[in-house]
Amino acid sequence: MTVLHPGYEGTSVPDWLRRALGEGLGGVVLFARNAIDERLVRSLRAENPGTVIAIDEEGGTVTRLEVLAGSSFPGNRALGVADDVDLTRRVGRQIGRMLADLDITLNYAPSADVNSNPANPVIGVRSFGPAPDLVARHTVAYVNGVQGAGVAACAKHFPGHGDTVTDSHLALPTVHVSRDVLVERDLPPFRAAIGAGVRAIMSGHLLIPALDPELPATLSRTVMTELLRGELGFDGMLVTDAIEMRAVAAMFAPGEIAVRALNAGADAICVGVCAEETVREIRDAIVAAVRSGVLPEERLAEAAARVRALSEWYAAQSALREKARADLDEGVGLEAARAALTTAGTATLDRAPLVVEVNTRFNKAVESATPTGITAALTALFPDTARVQLEPEGELPELDHRPVVLVVHDAARHAWVREAVAGVVATRPDVIVVDTGIPAAPSGAAHVATHGISRVSAQAAAEWLTR
Incomplete structure (x- = not known):
């Protein structure tokens, strides 16, 4: 045994x-x-x-x-x-x-x-x-x-x-x-x-x-x-x-x-x-x-x-x-997440956005409840933040006057995700794209790559978007 x-x-x-x-x-x-x-x-x-x-x-x-x-x-x-x-x-x-x-x-x-x-x-x-x-x-x-x-x-x-x-x-x-x-x-x-x-x-x-x-x-x-x-x-x-x-x-x-x-x-x-x-x-x-x-x-x-x-x-x-x-290094996770961010563009958020989460399926090693955290991090800064989820081959939601944050995962691996990003960018050139996986080439008015999913990675991205 x-x-x-x-x-x-x-x-x-x-x-x-x-x-x-x-x-x-x-x-x-x-x-x-x-x-x-x-x-x-x-x-x-x-x-x-x-x-x-x-x-x-x-x-x-x-x-x-x-x-x-x-x-x-x-x-x-x-x-x-x-x-x-x-x-x-x-x-x-x-x-x-x-x-x-x-x-x-x-x-x-x-x-x-x-x-x-x-x-x-x-x-x-x-x-x-x-x-x-x-x-x-x-x-x-x-x-x-x-x-x-x-x-x-x-x-x-x-x-x-x-x-x-x-x-x-x-x-x-x-x-x-x-x-x-x-x-x-x-x-x-x-x-x-x-x-x-x-x-x-x-x-x-x-x-x-x-x-x-x-x-x-x-x-x-x-x-x-x-x-x-x-x-x-x-x-x-x-x-x-x-x-x-x-x-x-x-x-x-x-x-x-x-x-x-x-x-x-x-x-x-x-x-x-x-x-x-x-x-x-x-x-x-x-x-x-x-x-x-x-x-x-x-x-x-x-x-x-x-x-x-x-x-x-x-x-x-x-x-x-x-x-x-006894050796609590409390800020090391956020420090590492900030150091890992790669960014392009200059757009920032000054009010509550609509967050569109493109729902790629995580692999079986990931517990199904694990969130990307981006919506939660932005809601902590802007309580009126709204969220919708886009499934594979789903219809893009109506994009109104609010700022749009498009959250994707592993865009480099998924053609349909890249197509969704291109469609939103064509409709709303001011869109902000956040990729929590292995990213594709930057697009949108701002592009933030966290290179992973974690609470601190989401916080680091939210900080940069509201800098």
């Missing part, structure tokens, strides 16, 4: 999970749906003090603790645009501080993916950028920040999810590059993270024919053991991305995925959406594989030992966490 790390539904710990923790379940993954607070974490630790409690708290678009209001920290792309490694370290430290306050062991961050494909539907602004050296230095800074606060960091999604056009939540992406390109482009951030002492790495559900033409990385011994353990020298905890993701779930049942991942070299099996029956199924499959000789007992023991080693590392960092709790 040490190697299983499930999530669960609901705002209270289910009885089956309590029992499993008492029986030695090695970890739990928390999501916004669990209403995370100190009481919840205490109730988990009461059953198993050494359990690895994990969370995706990347900052920016992917936040579990601040999903309703938006993150207090800009995400990786914004940090990469600002390109101040000390600022990234400070942001990482404050995110680590938040998790230390809650007694959370492990942050599934940072994304060390090099976003080399602009059409990437699942990484995008979650990456520090498209250049290996940029991503490597900010990955190290973020890892140092989080782990300097006494919380384990996790570089993901090995060996790199940046050159994909498929979301692995939905299907299996294939990375069509040579091994040499992978080594030069995608691996440097992971090498750098390992050199910085990152405690965990998460595998990506990716098919990379140059490495293994048959199996996704998570299930490939060539990738997980020969490359990551052997060539790169990583000896920390290797955790899978969630195994209910269709990239692997369409291939095998949960139990077989777990057995294959453990055989490949994984130490912890992440199951983001889980019920008691699934845990039992996976446990029984692992036991049967050991008994039949399909999964060597020593491989399972090695995996469990690495999970325990991470838990023991966390327990030994209590002094760092106490120091971090």
Whole structure:
């Protein structure tokens, strides 16, 4: 049970999970749906003090603790645009501080993916950028920040999810590059993270024919053991991305995925959406594989030992966490968001606008309730601010005398978004465009790119528009 790390539904710990923790379940993954607070974490630790409690708290678009209001920290792309490694370290430290306050062991961050494909539907602004050296230095800074606060960091999604056009939540992406390109482009951030002492790495559900033409990385011994353990020298905890993701779930049942991942070299099996029956199924499959000789007992023991080693590392960092709790760097998120803004044009707002939110769909890693925050930030300045939402292929609303702020996401990736922007600009040349993702070329009377979604990014944009 040490190697299983499930999530669960609901705002209270289910009885089956309590029992499993008492029986030695090695970890739990928390999501916004669990209403995370100190009481919840205490109730988990009461059953198993050494359990690895994990969370995706990347900052920016992917936040579990601040999903309703938006993150207090800009995400990786914004940090990469600002390109101040000390600022990234400070942001990482404050995110680590938040998790230390809650007694959370492990942050599934940072994304060390090099976003080399602009059409990437699942990484995008979650990456520090498209250049290996940029991503490597900010990955190290973020890892140092989080782990300097006494919380384990996790570089993901090995060996790199940046050159994909498929979301692995939905299907299996294939990375069509040579091994040499992978080594030069995608691996440097992971090498750098390992050199910085990152405690965990998460595998990506990716098919990379140059490495293994048959199996996704998570299930490939060539990738997980020969490359990551052997060539790169990583000896920390290797955790899978969630195994209910269709990239692997369409291939095998949960139990077989777990057995294959453990055989490949994984130490912890992440199951983001889980019920008691699934845990039992996976446990029984692992036991049967050991008994039949399909999964060597020593491989399972090695995996469990690495999970325990991470838990023991966390327990030994209590002094760092106490120091971090006293080290409140309250303005660092907004400072970083301001540094990341790129702007064009001169238009400003002096009265309440109509905000038109162009509703591109966020990827599955983003909690559905996460707001762009632009409307809220402008409403705080102009209480009569109005908002309408434009769906794909929807009709543009009637644009009256009010100033118009058009909020888009990833205009560079979506032709229909660019067409919507062009249509509004043609009708209202005075429109202000705010892009919260990877932006297209500037247009409108003013163009503001936040390079990510967060509460502070929205605040920084609103400040600039009302300067």
